Amino acid sequence: MGRVAIIGVGQSKFVRNYPGSIKELSYEAYREAMDHAEITNENIDATIVCSAPEYDRQRSPAGVIMEYLGLNPQPTLYTESLCSSSSTGLRLGYSLIKSGLHDVVLVLGFQIMSQISSAETQERMGRGADIQWEAPFGTMMPAYYAMHAQAHMAKYGMTKEDLALVRVKAATYGQLNEKAVYRKPVTLEMFNDPAGFIGGPVASPLRGGDCCANADGSSCVILASEERAKQLCKKPVWIMGIGAASAPVNLAARDRYTGFVCAEMAASRAYKMAGITAKHINVAEVHDCFTIAEIFAYEGLGFAQPGGGPELIRSKEVYKEGRIPVNLDGGLLSKGHPIGATGGSQIRTIVLQLRGEAGAIQVKEPTFGLVHNMGGVGIYANITILGRE
Amino acid sequence: MAKEMIDDRFKKFGSVSFVAVSRVNDFIDYLDKGKLMGTRCSHCGSNFFPPRADCFKCRKSSMKWFEVKNTGELATFSTLTYAPAGFEKELPYTIAVLDYGKFRVFGRTDPAIPAEELRIGMQMKSEVTNTADGKLTYVFKKA
Numbered sequence: 001m002g003r004v005a006i007i008g009v010g011q012s013k014f015v016r017n018y019p020g021s022i023k024e025l026s027y028e029a030y031r032e033a034m035d036h037a038e039i040t041n042e043n044i045d046a047t048i049v050c051s052a053p054e055y056d057r058q059r060s061p062a063g064v065i066m067e068y069l070g071l072n073p074q075p076t077l078y079t080e081s082l083c084s085s086s087s088t089g090l091r092l093g094y095s096l097i098k099s100g101l102h103d104v105v106l107v108l109g110f111q112i113m114s115q116i117s118s119a120e121t122q123e124r125m126g127r128g129a130d131i132q133w134e135a136p137f138g139t140m141m142p143a144y145y146a147m148h149a150q151a152h153m154a155k156y157g158m159t160k161e162d163l164a165l166v167r168v169k170a171a172t173y174g175q176l177n178e179k180a181v182y183r184k185p186v187t188l189e190m191f192n193d194p195a196g197f198i199g200g201p202v203a204s205p206l207r208g209g210d211c212c213a214n215a216d217g218s219s220c221v222i223l224a225s226e227e228r229a230k231q232l233c234k235k236p237v238w239i240m241g242i243g244a245a246s247a248p249v250n251l252a253a254r255d256r257y258t259g260f261v262c263a264e265m266a267a268s269r270a271y272k273m274a275g276i277t278a279k280h281i282n283v284a285e286v287h288d289c290f291t292i293a294e295i296f297a298y299e300g301l302g303f304a305q306p307g308g309g310p311e312l313i314r315s316k317e318v319y320k321e322g323r324i325p326v327n328l329d330g331g332l333l334s335k336g337h338p339i340g341a342t343g344g345s346q347i348r349t350i351v352l353q354l355r356g357e358a359g360a361i362q363v364k365e366p367t368f369g370l371v372h373n374m375g376g377v378g379i380y381a382n383i384t385i386l387g388r389e
Numbered sequence: 390m391a392k393e394m395i396d397d398r399f400k401k402f403g404s405v406s407f408v409a410v411s412r413v414n415d416f417i418d419y420l421d422k423g424k425l426m427g428t429r430c431s432h433c434g435s436n437f438f439p440p441r442a443d444c445f446k447c448r449k450s451s452m453k454w455f456e457v458k459n460t461g462e463l464a465t466f467s468t469l470t471y472a473p474a475g476f477e478k479e480l481p482y483t484i485a486v487l488d489y490g491k492f493r494v495f496g497r498t499d500p501a502i503p504a505e506e507l508r509i510g511m512q513m514k515s516e517v518t519n520t521a522d523g524k525l526t527y528v529f530k531k532a
Contacts, residue, residue, distance in 0.1 A: 053485070074445075082507070119477070122472070122474065123473035131407035132411060132439070136402055136403020136404060137484050137495070138475075138476035138484070138497075140469070140472070144467075146467035147484070147486070148465060151464070154509040203468065204467050204470075251493070257465045369402040375466045
């Protein structure tokens, strides 16, 4: 059985108030990925469309989007796993190719979020948790992550300033990313101003600057079988390992809050499949929807020991020049987080790194890159390891 | 012919209920009597909170109710100063998990406890109460 490659990637700018429809937004990522792969619609055998459906008036968005992209009559399917929808799409695309059903599969993720207010978004996101037993207490994503941060602080002595350092790094690189929604510098001083957007309290211990912004955006990843990739693409990037796992939605059903068990499980599956360990990874994109989520990723992926995450950001080992560069595209904290598009955007960054096309954020000749994409509060995890050879 | 009555007791739970019908709707009647209840599988003895109608461990659906008594340990918490739509007027409030050992309970702490007095590991107890709108809920009080 041959391998599976990524032969093209694209994403729209991530913005507030995208002036168009979900079809038009999807087209932007599709066009960039098709140009990148230098192929035509005749090369595409099937498509997978990914988003979180509660933001759309359109039911079954795969149909209208495929019509708009001219991809009928090829088969299409729709998938969602909250914020990890498009890496779940990648997993499905990989399976379709591995099974021999299709040779080239296009995975498209999208989300338009800014047509509803932030409070309404929090209500919808809160309903990504258990609506019977937890949402009636007024839950929301920042508060769930805050509960996890609180537990990590109590056990390991992490501080609010450690969390702020994650945002400072994100902003350092976000300023370089012309597709990011937030491109201003962020300093520790800004976190000390409780009246400001960055320093204002949201859910203790998290402040405004610890949270990513909602955004509108799309992403596109084109997969091919080994045989077709070698015909179509000069610089294929190979899927070396693909690991997934799930965890209970109810916090009451979890036995610890100092990390995400499903990410740890998914990572160990991905490393095993790729035949490598954390120390082989040269560059990573992790799901930093909140600063604490990036600290958890350092530990869950094995870049640091449990409790050692804060030291990694303090020592700047996760900067471009460090031992394991993380989120050099600015991460979700800078790019914004259009739920269904985020995983594809992370994959795009790592593919560009492995192809040597990452521009100002290019690390030196990486061999292996890793993508960590989570859905909900550690409910779903997809870890993907990509390689040049 | 009269329309069959729908057992929608669950809509009385919490500040905003998103579920009206559940096979553990008796939970609401117990709350009404001041009792916070979980379920225990009468076949394998597993304790469940939140209560469930079906046991995934032994694939039996014969549950018995048990009361959440004594104290639990505060496992984690967060005080919200920003709320999702529908909860704004209750700000600030603190959501938390109490660990009772064999099960855990998700809820809110008593608003009378200042947030700075909360510490992970402190002993607390669950107590049934009403929301400002008179719906049924429970809070965690200092033990």
